[in-house]
Amino acid sequence: MRLSRYFLPVLKENPAEAQIVSHRLMLRAGMIKQSAAGIYSWLPLGLKVLKNIETIVHEEQAKAGHLAMLMPTIQSADLWRESGRYDDYGEEMLRIKDRHGRDMLFTPTAEELITDIVRGHVTSYKDMPLTMYQIQWKFRDERRPRFGVMRGREFYMKDGYNFDLTKEDAMHAYNRHLVSYLRTYERMGLQAIPMRADSGPIGGDDTHEFLVLAETGESEVFYDSAVTDLTFGDRDINYDDKAQCQSIMEEFTTKYARTDETHDEALFAEVPQVRRKVARGIEVGQIFYFGTKYSEAMGATVQDGDGKQVLVHMGSHGIGVSRLVGAIIEASHDDKGIIWPEGVTPFHCGIVNLKQGFAEADAACEDLYHQLTKAGLEPLYDDRNERAGGKFATMDLIGLPWRLTVGPRGLKNGVVELTCRKTGESEELTPQAAIAKVISQYN
RNA sequence: CGGGGCGUGGCGCAGUCUGGUAGCGCACCUGUUUUGGGUACAGGGGGUCGUGAGUUCGAAUCUCGCCGCCCCGACCA
Known part of the structure; x- marks a missing residue:
């Protein structure tokens, strides 16, 4: 690309509204332009980075055997009433009425819709394991959006859902995601540490968040500094190998690493003092196993080998694609500007x-x-x-x-x-x- | 949602207290000049001062309402 023919509206001065470095640099480098609170246009340079991140996510998901698909941003409220989340979700959900007065919403996540798709077509244990995901715009009507694309109302996110016959299979899907996410973040030049987390409105017991350490992070994190020495590197992975995925999961999650939501002082105290670290982190992904929560609420069952109807075990997994653009900048910049890792750079x-x-x-x-x-x-x-x-x-x-x-x-x-x-x-x-x-x- | 702050050319700001025909820097256009880390000079274009109502001979400036944005907190895949 010739710069004379490009649209690169760089700013010499810092925009007044931008307080954190990634937001400032994204505005100054002509990557984004704010349209309303927490809502941004992605200009050519910003879009290139966003798409590069998206491509890495797609490639790593494909390696793990997960299937890309795409669901609509506007959904009917009916499915959400079925799961009970139409009322639970609260003000964060943007509710819309269509011309007929029907209740619609701009999707903040897609467990209901994917479950609806799967329950109609997946009827046998032979149809599983199955993991599908999408990379799609989401909307959450944050009370106070801030920090540019790091906490926007509209954001681009990879959300995936696994459907398995048993808990054991579903936990393999969980581990598979953990492994694929580790690879994904490393390719972006980031170290994202899996930390035991809280499940929030998604529900469920097993969940890890992936956090990038950064001073401007919104979460307080507590960890054994030994986790920062772990790197995934160039390993050969067979995603069908349950034992291998399990052992990698254990390797990366055994050492103490938790967000403030699940922090346990007593356990933390067992970490040698010199390795006990308290810092801040940016959440760039999360994986959940939530069992039969949605399959039960929405009647997603399959026949097992004995001809019995059984509820499918599910999990969901997210990567904040648009947030990652900001997170990478937070992790990689100097006083002159951004320093792109080779994996995501908009131009080589x-x-x-x-x-x-x-x-x-x-x-x-x-x-x-x-x-x-x-x-x-x-x-x-x-x-x-x-x-x-x-x-x-x-x-x-x-x-x-x-x-x-x-x-x-x-x-x-x-x-x-x-x-x-x-x-x-x-x-x-x-x-x-x-x-x-x-x-x-x-x- | 509680507290605080701010809305003046594309960006950063002054002017508001004390009402009198809207200004500076950057960016932009033209010309000359300069050319290895944001040259210098000259000329030029662009703003119903967020919005509505009010006070006044006269409102960016005073009064009231509304809207938008930012920050702190609470909240949050």
Whole structure:
């Protein structure tokens, strides 16, 4: 993409309404524009990041054998009356009437609708295990939306639901999700720690929240610092292997890590003092096992091998896709701007032409641009007729991991400059070597 | 929802107390200049001052209502 043809409304000054760093940087980098309290438009740069996160979620869910689908944002109130949640959910649920006066709502989550779909089509134990998920806009009418997309009213979320014959199978689904989520967050450059949590209005007993440690996090968290040493890395996973999933689940959840909702001082005291940490975290996902709560309320049964009707065991799982955009920035930025992890960056690298209109520089930039594009990467070429300082400031703000700087001075010696956004380190390389190095970062 | 604050060109703000034809910086347009970390100068465009009513010869400014947004708290997959 050429910056001269892009829509990137960067702001030099901090918008007054933005208090936390991710919100400020998203506004300044021209990623989002607020439309109403807690409701945002996603501008081209922001949308690219959102879609990159979405893609990672889809890819990891596919690996785990979970099926993507899509449910409507507007739902009939009837199903929610059936589960009893139409009244339970309270003011957080946005209620709407259609032209016939029928009660509708903007979905805050989709247990009812998915259960309705499944109960109509899944009638035998042979149809299970089954896990379906969607990535769809949700609406929760927060009393006080804040922190930009971290706590919006409208938000983009992956929500998945598993249907299993037995509790044991459902717990395998639980573990499978835990494993797939660990992989998902790592690919985004995040460490998200599973913490024992409270189930809230979803209901159920077993639940873990995934938290990214950050000063601006809304939750207070208590953990054994040994959990921060755990990394998933490059393991081979067989998602059908119950024992493997179980052991990974245990590996990542045995050490003490809880939010304030479930914090237990006595248990925490058993952690060696030097490893006892109290911090703040951003919740970026949660997994639940809630048994037969919804299948019972809504009559979702299947025939087992003996011909008996049995209630299906269910769980649900969420990843806050739009919230993750903010969470990643909270976890990765400096005073100049965002520092995107390679996994989610909106463009793979920036190309800064220091002397636009100078034939050699223009030609060298065009060549870099075409070669990178041909290699399957997406560079952002700043071809505006701006001064060097302005171009650098924009690149630093929007946080692309790599920057190629091209100017007459370097070209005289046959080199361009490759700069790492994260470390700030630069090296002079021939254009070919620079291209090769950038490409190697994404393999 | 309780408490606090703020609404003035795209962004950041001054002007409001003490009523008198709306201003600054950034951004934008034109030209000259400059060119390896936000050049300099000159000229220019853009605002019914959130909204409605009232007071007044006259309201961004005073009064009352309403709306919106932000912060703290409570609440919250």
